[in-house]
Amino acid sequence: MPSVPAAPDELDQLPYAHLLQPHTGPLRPDRRYDTVLFDGLEQTGPAAGAGFLECAFTGAQFDGAKLRRSSFNEAWMHSSRLVATDFADSDWQDSALLGTVLAGVAWYGAALRRVVFRQCKLEAVNLRGATLRDVVFEDCLLRDVDFGEARMTDVAFPGSTLEEVRLGGAALTRTDLRGAVRLGLADGHLGLRGALISTHQLFELAPQFAQALGIVVKDD
Structure with a gap:
């Protein structure tokens, strides 16, 4: 079995849960987000180059969003929907996606290291040329x-x-x-x-x- 981080099923089980601060409004390109909770986020616009460290997404909706070259480090995503979203050349590390639907997602050229997908549905997802390890x-x-x-x-x-x-x-x-x-x-x-x-x-x-x-x- 690959060496992957623990992927808790509940938000309050995250080691950084007590540090999370709620966020409102859309994501911004090239913005850095540290210990932020995105609850019910609805993202349709561009956020290329955004970075997420110890962030949690619950019930998030990404619809046609542009997050090319974004980075997710120790991110946790639960019960979310990613539709026609551009994650090309993005970087994911020590992260988990749980109960999440991914449809028509462009993930080509991305790097995924120590990532867990649990009870997710991936349909028409493009991971061509991506690097997946653990x-x-x-x-x-x-x-x-x-x-x-x-x-x-x-x-x-x-x-x-x-x-x-x-x-x-x-x-x-x-x-x-x-x-x-x-x-x-x-x-x-x-x-x-x-x-x-x-x-x-x-x-x-x-x-x-x-x-x-x-x-x-x-x-x-």
């Missing part, structure tokens, strides 16, 4: 998620369902897929090199592996 997708649904050309080290998917996931050109190191409930790949089967899968998953993927390798399987 990342856990726990009890999540990943549908039409693109990991093409991504570098994934010590990533795990316990209890998660993968549907139409893309791995073309990805570089996997100690990426553990054995705990996935379903392993549905749209392409990039050869990108599984370096991954850990179960015998059952191997049998399920055998037809796709054969097709990717140009092997014709006939019994007559």
Whole structure:
């Protein structure tokens, strides 16, 4: 299992909960936020380059927001919605997203280190060329998620369902897929090199592996 930080389920369990100060109004580009609580935040405008240290987001709504090159260090996000949001080239470290929906999110070129996704739904999320190290997708649904050309080290998917996931050109190191409930790949089967899968998953993927390798399987 990857080495990831503890991801408490409740706000008051955060080690910095007593320091949080409530924030009102939209986020600002290149602004630095330290120990701030964003409760019910509604962000639609630009906030590129913003930085968040020991911040919490509860019930936040990001709709078409622009947070390219933003940074999240020891951030905690719960019951939030990220729709058509631009997190390209952003940096996430020692952070957690819990019970959060991500749809149409641009996350390409981002760096995620020691990040936990728990009971999240990721749909049409673009992580092409991203770097993921010590990342856990726990009890999540990943549908039409693109990991093409991504570098994934010590990533795990316990209890998660993968549907139409893309791995073309990805570089996997100690990426553990054995705990996935379903392993549905749209392409990039050869990108599984370096991954850990179960015998059952191997049998399920055998037809796709054969097709990717140009092997014709006939019994007559």
